[in-house]
Every structure is written in C-alpha cells, then in structure tokens.
Amino acid sequence: MIQVALLQTDIHFKEPLRNFETVGGLFEEAMAARQKPDVVILPEDWSCGFSQEMFHHMADFIEPEGGPSVSFLRDLARRHRVWVVGGSIGTQFSDGKMRNTTFLIDREGNIAGDYSKTHLYSDMDEDLPYSQGDRNAVFETEWGKVAFMICYDIRFCELSRGYALEGAEALIVTSNFPNPRLNHWKTLLTARAIENQMFVIACNRVGTSPMGSYFGHSLVIDPFGEILAEGGEKQEIVTAQVDFSAVKTIRETIHMFRDRQPHLYSRALLTPNTLQEERREALRRLSER
Ligand SMILES: O=C(O)CCC(=O)C(=O)O
Numbered sequence: 537m538i539q540v541a542l543l544q545t546d547i548h549f550k551e552p553l554r555n556f557e558t559v560g561g562l563f564e565e566a567m568a569a570r571q572k573p574d575v576v577i578l579p580e581d582w583s584c585g586f587s588q589e590m591f592h593h594m595a596d597f598i599e600p601e602g603g604p605s606v607s608f609l610r611d612l613a614r615r616h617r618v619w620v621v622g623g624s625i626g627t628q629f630s631d632g633k634m635r636n637t638t639f640l641i642d643r644e645g646n647i648a649g650d651y652s653k654t655h656l657y658s659d660m661d662e663d664l665p666y667s668q669g670d671r672n673a674v675f676e677t678e679w680g681k682v683a684f685m686i687c688y689d690i691r692f693c694e695l696s697r698g699y700a701l702e703g704a705e706a707l708i709v710t711s712n713f714p715n716p717r718l719n720h721w722k723t724l725l726t727a728r729a730i731e732n733q734m735f736v737i738a739c740n741r742v743g744t745s746p747m748g749s750y751f752g753h754s755l756v757i758d759p760f761g762e763i764l765a766e767g768g769e770k771q772e773i774v775t776a777q778v779d780f781s782a783v784k785t786i787r788e789t790i791h792m793f794r795d796r797q798p799h800l801y802s803r804a805l806l807t808p809n810t811l812q813e814e815r816r817e818a819l820r821r822l823s824e825r
Contacts, residue, residue, distance in 0.1 A: 546743030578623030614645030
C-alpha cells in the first residue's frame with residue numbers, strides 16, 4: 537500500500553521562480569501530513585506553463601538536461617526521501633532534440649527513468665519544436681510497475697494497452713487538460729483504467745494560461761474503474777492510498793488478457809499514418825519559404 541500526493545497547481549505562465557515557490561510550499565505541506573506520501577506527482581509543464589506562443593519561441597522555455605527545474609525536484613526528493621514524478625519539463629537532450637519530458641526521481645534524488653510525450657498536440661503546434669518520445673518504457677519501482685502518459689496521450693488507447701501488456705500496474709498521467717473537456721478527461725482516464733485493469737493516477741493543473749483555463753479534477757482511479765480521489769477546480773493536494781494488489785485481483789476475476797485476440801484486430805493499427813506524413817510534408821514546405 538502506498539500513499540500518493542498529486543500537486544494540482546495553478547501554474548503562472550513564464551514565471552518559473554513563482555512556480556518553484558508554489559511547488560516548494562505544497563511539497564512541504566504534503567510531507568507534513570499525517571500520512572506522508574511515498575510519491576509526489578506534478579502536472580505537465582509545471583515550471584513554465586503552456587501556450588501555442590511558446591512553441592514558436594522555445595528558447596524562452598527549454599531547459600538543458602539536468603536544468604533548474606529537474607535539479608529543484610531532485611533536491612526536494614532527496615531532502616524528503618520521497619519519489620517524485622516531475623510533471624513535465626521541456627528539455628533539450630544531448631542529441632539536440634527537444635522533448636516534453638516527465639522525470640521519475642527516486643528517494644535519493646536519482647533520476648530513475650524518463651518519459652517523453654509520444655503524441656504531440658499538433659492542433660496547438662506542439663509538434664513544431666518538439667520531437668516525440670520513442671522509448672515507452674515500463675519502470676520497476678519499490679512500489680510497483682509504472683508507465684507514463686502526458687496530457688493528449690490519454691486519447692491513444694494503444695499506448696496504454698502496450699504498457700499493460702508489458703506488466704504496468706499503474707499509469708501515471710501529467711497534464712494541462714483544458715476547459716471545456718472535463719467529460720473527455722474523466723471518461724478517457726476511467727476507460728484506460730478499466731480496459732487495462734490498472735490504476736490511473738492523473739495530475740492536472742488549475743488556473744489560466746494565454747490558451748484558456750484548466751479544470752483540475754486530478755484523479756486516482758482503481759483497476760475496477762472506481763474513483764478513489766478527485767480534485768476540485770482550485771489549487772490543492774489530492775491524496776489517495778493505492779494498493780497494487782487490486783491489479784492482481786481484477787486480472788484474476790475478469791481474464792481479459794487471456795481472452796485477447798490480437799490476430800483478429802485490424803491490420804490498419806499497424807499501417808503508417810499517412811495524415812501525419814502529410815502534416816510533416818506541409819511543415820517542411822513552410823520551413824523552406
Ligand atoms: O487532448 C486534449 O483535449 C488536450 C491536449 C492538450 O492540451 C495537450 O496535450 O497539451
């Protein structure tokens with residue numbers, strides 16, 4: 537049984553120091569609770585916010601590997617001896633590529649893994665500066681096997697199914713999911729939990745950005761699809777106890793993984809996405825102008 541704490545923060549656009557202060561304050565509060573968390577989870581882009589404008593001026597936002605945001609979180613993890621899922625941080629990696637990346641940090645402050653957003657939100661031009669992540673790993677921790685999604689990723693059931701087949705027991709989601717799509721947020725996350733028989737632990741932000749407003753409603757959903765905890769629409773800490781043995785219980789009750797019929801599923805799932813190729817071609821032509 538572990539205790540999770542989701543910091544549902546109000547992120548101030550382009551004000552990292554102010555956001556560090558908010559996260560630092562909520563972190564102390566979470567650690568002072570009677571039930572000390574084992575894992576603290578932050579929302580997507582927790583240190584600088586998110587807007588379409590940002591994707592055209594990345595120099596103002598991007599951090600190098602080991603930059604100030606991840607160093608700040610590693611220090612908190614080490615000081616409080618707690619695991620941290622570092623929301624996401626726009627990071628330029630040593631291969632020169634920029635990615636929207638979540639860092640998994642252990643109790644010693646070491647980076648135990650990272651996940652970069654697979655499905656970039658092209659309707660907001662996120663795919664202009666960012667490269668998609670291409671290592672969708674399941675990570676073994678002292679409390680169970682976990683995998684990650686960032687925001688728009690939750691619309692793509694194929695990714696979470698792959699994680700479940702690789703043994704993930706919990707899907708951790710970090711997000712800037714906006715109004716008015718609360719219905720999508722709750723329905724998609726609940727479906728991901730039920731269809732994969734795993735926990736879904738999803739941290740969303742509140743407040744506003746130049747793009748609009750965010751509804752919070754961070755969620756902890758068990759593998760039966762029951763909501764264990766749900767945030768409101770204000771800044772707060774959402775907590776829940778997560779008992780990973782529930783995954784085994786549901787998987788031994790409804791044998792979905794035994795009954796899958798992959799050879800009968802559509803071959804279209806594996807054919808290349810021509811719409812994406814068209815978008816890449818259009819962007820290439822634009823950049824040549
Ligand atoms: O899928 C959505 O409705 C919103 C996605 C989004 O805002 C994002 O991925 O940043």
